[in-house]
Amino acid sequence: MKKTGFVYDERYLLHETGQAHPESPERLKAIYDHLVETGTLEKLIRIKAEPAKQRWIEAVHNIHYIMRFDEACVCGMGEFNHPDNVICRESSEVAYLAVGGVLKAIDSVMSGRVERAFCAIRPPGHHAEVDKPMGFCYFNNVAIGARYLQQQYGIEKVAIIDFDVHHGNGTQHIFEEDPTVLYYSIHEHPSFAYPGTGREFESGGGNGVGFTKNSPVLPGRGDEEYRRLIMQDMVPAVKSFKPDFILLSAGFDAHIDDLMSGTNLTTDGYDFVSQVILNLVNRYTDGKVVSVLEGGYNLEMLPLLVGNHIEMLCELRTF
Numbered sequence: 148m149k150k151t152g153f154v155y156d157e158r159y160l161l162h163e164t165g166q167a168h169p170e171s172p173e174r175l176k177a178i179y180d181h182l183v184e185t186g187t188l189e190k191l192i193r194i195k196a197e198p199a200k201q202r203w204i205e206a207v208h209n210i211h212y213i214m215r216f217d218e219a220c221v222c223g224m225g226e227f228n229h230p231d232n233v234i235c236r237e238s239s240e241v242a243y244l245a246v247g248g249v250l251k252a253i254d255s256v257m258s259g260r261v262e263r264a265f266c267a268i269r270p271p272g273h274h275a276e277v278d279k280p281m282g283f284c285y286f287n288n289v290a291i292g293a294r295y296l297q298q299q300y301g302i303e304k305v306a307i308i309d310f311d312v313h314h315g316n317g318t319q320h321i322f323e324e325d326p327t328v329l330y331y332s333i334h335e336h337p338s339f340a341y342p343g344t345g346r347e348f349e350s351g352g353g354n355g356v357g358f359t360k361n362s363p364v365l366p367g368r369g370d371e372e373y374r375r376l377i378m379q380d381m382v383p384a385v386k387s388f389k390p391d392f393i394l395l396s397a398g399f400d401a402h403i404d405d406l407m408s409g410t411n412l413t414t415d416g417y418d419f420v421s422q423v424i425l426n427l428v429n430r431y432t433d434g435k436v437v438s439v440l441e442g443g444y445n446l447e448m449l450p451l452l453v454g455n456h457i458e459m460l461c462e463l464r465t466f
C-alpha cells in the first residue's frame with residue numbers, strides 16, 4: 148500500500164538562476180525524470196503544492212524582509228542581497244510555493260493521508276536567516292515547517308536533522324534559544340566550506356542550550372567519519388530529545404562526486420545516514436517524517452541519491 152507522499156510541481160522550475168548557477172531548475176528535472184524511469188514515482192502519493200500564506204512565512208521571517216524580497220522580484224532585480232542569490236520575476240512566487248509544498252506535506256502526514264513525505268522543491272531554505280537570504284536560500288522552508296507543526300497542529304517537539312554538506316546557519320539561528328526544536332547538523336567544516344558556522348561548541352543559547360548539536364566533518368573525510376559522528380552525536384541527541392515529529396534538511400552535496408564540497412561520502416554512506424535516521428523516525432515519531440530537499444549539485448548523482456532516499460522512505464527500511 149502506498150504510504151509515502153511526494154511534492155513536486157513544474158512551477159518550481161520557474162525560478163531561473165542563469166546558465167552558470169549550480170542551483171538550477173535542471174536539478175529537479177533530473178530528479179523527476181529519474182523517479183519516472185525507475186518506477187519509483189508510481190509508489191508515491193502525489194501531494195499538490197499551493198503557495199504558503201504569508202502569515203506562515205512571518206512565523207519565521209521578518210515582514211520587511213518578505214516585502215523586500217517580493218519587491219526585488221517584481222522590480223526585475225537580477226540578484227537579492229548577494230550575487231549568490233540570483234532571482235527572476237517569478238522567484239518569490241516559487242519560494243512561496245516551496246514553503247507551501249512543505250506545509251501541504253505536513254498536512255498530508257497529520258491527516259493520515261500519507262505516513263511520510265519527500266518534498267522535491269526549490270529554492271532550498273536552510274541558509275535563509277530571519278531577515279537575510281543566503282546561499283541560494285530565501286525562505287527557510289524547514290524552519291517554517293517546524294513552526295507550522297507547532298502552531299497549526301500543537302506538536303510540541305520537532306527535531307530537524309540536516310545532512311546537507313553545508314551548515315544550516317539560518318535554521319540554527321532561528322531556533323538556537325528554543326528548547327522545543329532540536330537542530331542537528333552534520334556538515335563539512337572548516338576549509339572552504341560555506342557558510343563557516345556550525346562549530347562543535349555552538350550548542351544553543353538561553354533556554355535553548357543543548358538543543359543545537361553540530362558535527363563538523365573535515366574536508367577529505369567520508370563514510371567512516373560520518374558513521375562515527377552519526378552514531379556518537381546524532382543518535383544520542385535525538386534519543387534524549389524524544390521528538391514528536393522529524394523534519395529533514397536533505398542535502399546530497401556531501402557526495403564524493405559533488406564539486407560543491409570536499410567531503411567524500413559515497414552512495415553507501417548516504418544510504419547509511421538515511422537508514423539510521425529512519426530507525427529514529429520508527430522509534431520516536433511513529434514513522435512521521437517529512438524530508439525536504441536542500442542542496443545536491445551533481446546532476447548525475449543527485450537523482451540517484453534522492454531516488455535511494457525515497458525508496459528507503461517507502462520501505463522505512465531498517466537494518
Ligand SMILES: [Zn+2]
Nearest residue numbers: 311312313442
Ligand atoms: Zn549544501
